[in-house]
Amino acid sequence: MIGEMMAILNSWIENFGLLSEAWRVGIVVFALVFGTATVAYVFSHIIVALERKCASTSNLWDDTALHAARKPVVAFVWLQGVYWAAEVAHRYSSAEIFKVNDTVLQVGFIFIFVWALLRTIKEGESILVSPVKMKKPMDYTTINAISKLSRAVVIITAVLISLQSLGYSISGVLAFGGVGGIAVGFAAKDLLANFFGGFIIHLDRPFKVGDWVRSPDRNIEGTVEHIGWRLTTIRTFDKRPLYVPNATFTVIAVENPSRMTNRRIYETIGIRYADVSQMETIVSDIRSMLEKHEDIDSKQTLIVNFLAFSQSSLDIMVYAFTKTTQWVRFHEVKQDVLLKISEVIVGHGGEVAFPTQTIHISDDGRPSEQESDRDSKARDGGRNGRKQIAYADEGGNDNERSRRRDTKAGDVGEQSLDTGDGD
CATH class of the missing domain: 3.30.70.100 (Alpha-Beta Plaits)
Known part of the structure; x- marks a missing residue:
C-alpha cells in the first residue's frame, strides 16, 4: 500500500509541469507533514473521547489501555508521516541522511512500542495499589518491585532488538557482556551488593513503604519512604531523610514495630x-x-x-x-x-510511696542501738562489715566503755568488729 501511494505521488510530481521539480517536491513534502499533523490531531481527540466514554464503565483496564496508548499512537502517526515525507525527498535528493529512513522507521517503531508498554505497566501499577480503585489493593512494595523488574526486561529486550536492527550481532553483544560483566562485577561489587540487597528486601519483605523500622545494631530508626534498587530512603522522626544502602540490611537486625499486634x-x-x-x-x-x-x-x-x-x-x-x-x-x-x-x-486509704527514711530517737537524744543498726543495714543494703556502735544505757557512769574499747585484742570469743559478724 505504501509503495502504491509513493508511485502515485512520484507520477504526480513528474507529470505536473506547472512548477519546477523542486517546488513540486516541496509541496508534496509539506502536504504530507500537514496531513500527518491533521491525522495525529484527529486520532488524539478520538482516543480522548473514548477515554471519557470508558470512564463511566466499571472496567478500569480499558481506561488504562487507552490512556497508555494515546501518546504513543500520536507518535506513531508522526513517525509514519515523516517517513513518507523523507522517502519522497530521498527519491529526488542524494543527501546521506535519507539513506537511513528504513532503519529510523524500525528503531522508531520499537521505541514507540516500548513506550506504550512502559506506560501500560505504570498505569497498571497505580491501579493495583490504589485503595480508591481496588477493593483490596495489593502491597505497594511488591507491585513496585514487579513493575521495576518488568520495565527493566522490556528496556533490555528493546535495546537488543534495536542493536539487531542496526546491524550488530546480538551474540557478539552478549559475549562482550559476559566478558565485560566480570570486570564490571569486580569494579562495582558494592553496587551489585546493594542491588541484590534490594532484591532480598523485595523477596523477604521485612518491611515495606510506610513501615516504622529501627535497628538495634545501627542508629537507624524512622519511616520507610522509598525502597530503590540501590538505596532505601528512611524519614527519621526529626524529619531528616536517611539514605541506607540496601546491602546494609543483609548484615544487620531490623525491627519492624509497625507490625506489632x-x-x-x-x-x-x-x-x-x-x-x-x-x-x-x-x-x-x-x-x-x-x-x-x-x-x-x-x-x-x-x-x-x-x-x-x-x-x-x-x-x-x-x-x-x-x-x-x-x-x-x-x-x-x-x-x-x-x-x-x-x-x-x-x-482504700493508701498512698503511692516515695523514698523516705525513718529515724527513732532514744531518751538521751541519740539513735538507739537497735534502730541505728537497722537504719544502717537498710542504708547499706544488708552488707556485712558495717561498724556497730554501742552506747551506754541511761544512768550509767562515764567510766563505762563500749565492748570494743575495753576488750583487748586477742581475747577469746571476741570477733573483730571490722570483719563483719564472724561468718
Whole structure:
C-alpha cells in the first residue's frame, strides 16, 4: 500500500509541469507533514473521547489501555508521516541522511512500542495499589518491585532488538557482556551488593513503604519512604531523610514495630509500708479494673501482683497490653490506666510511696542501738562489715566503755568488729 501511494505521488510530481521539480517536491513534502499533523490531531481527540466514554464503565483496564496508548499512537502517526515525507525527498535528493529512513522507521517503531508498554505497566501499577480503585489493593512494595523488574526486561529486550536492527550481532553483544560483566562485577561489587540487597528486601519483605523500622545494631530508626534498587530512603522522626544502602540490611537486625499486634504497659508502682494490710485488696481491684478496661486486651498476658519489699515501698507489678498500636493513642490509654490505679490506691486509704527514711530517737537524744543498726543495714543494703556502735544505757557512769574499747585484742570469743559478724 505504501509503495502504491509513493508511485502515485512520484507520477504526480513528474507529470505536473506547472512548477519546477523542486517546488513540486516541496509541496508534496509539506502536504504530507500537514496531513500527518491533521491525522495525529484527529486520532488524539478520538482516543480522548473514548477515554471519557470508558470512564463511566466499571472496567478500569480499558481506561488504562487507552490512556497508555494515546501518546504513543500520536507518535506513531508522526513517525509514519515523516517517513513518507523523507522517502519522497530521498527519491529526488542524494543527501546521506535519507539513506537511513528504513532503519529510523524500525528503531522508531520499537521505541514507540516500548513506550506504550512502559506506560501500560505504570498505569497498571497505580491501579493495583490504589485503595480508591481496588477493593483490596495489593502491597505497594511488591507491585513496585514487579513493575521495576518488568520495565527493566522490556528496556533490555528493546535495546537488543534495536542493536539487531542496526546491524550488530546480538551474540557478539552478549559475549562482550559476559566478558565485560566480570570486570564490571569486580569494579562495582558494592553496587551489585546493594542491588541484590534490594532484591532480598523485595523477596523477604521485612518491611515495606510506610513501615516504622529501627535497628538495634545501627542508629537507624524512622519511616520507610522509598525502597530503590540501590538505596532505601528512611524519614527519621526529626524529619531528616536517611539514605541506607540496601546491602546494609543483609548484615544487620531490623525491627519492624509497625507490625506489632499490641503495645505493652509495664510499670512498678509502690505503696507505703503502712498500707500492707490493704495490699491484697488493692492488687485485686487493680486487676479487676484492667480486665474491664475497654482499651486493654484481656486476651493477652495480664499480671498484677505484689512484687517485692523495697527499701521505702511495697512494689506492685502491673503488666498489660493495649489494643491500640498507635503511639499517641497508647499514651492516652496508659495515662488513663495509671490514673485509675491511683484512684484504687487512694480509695482504700493508701498512698503511692516515695523514698523516705525513718529515724527513732532514744531518751538521751541519740539513735538507739537497735534502730541505728537497722537504719544502717537498710542504708547499706544488708552488707556485712558495717561498724556497730554501742552506747551506754541511761544512768550509767562515764567510766563505762563500749565492748570494743575495753576488750583487748586477742581475747577469746571476741570477733573483730571490722570483719563483719564472724561468718
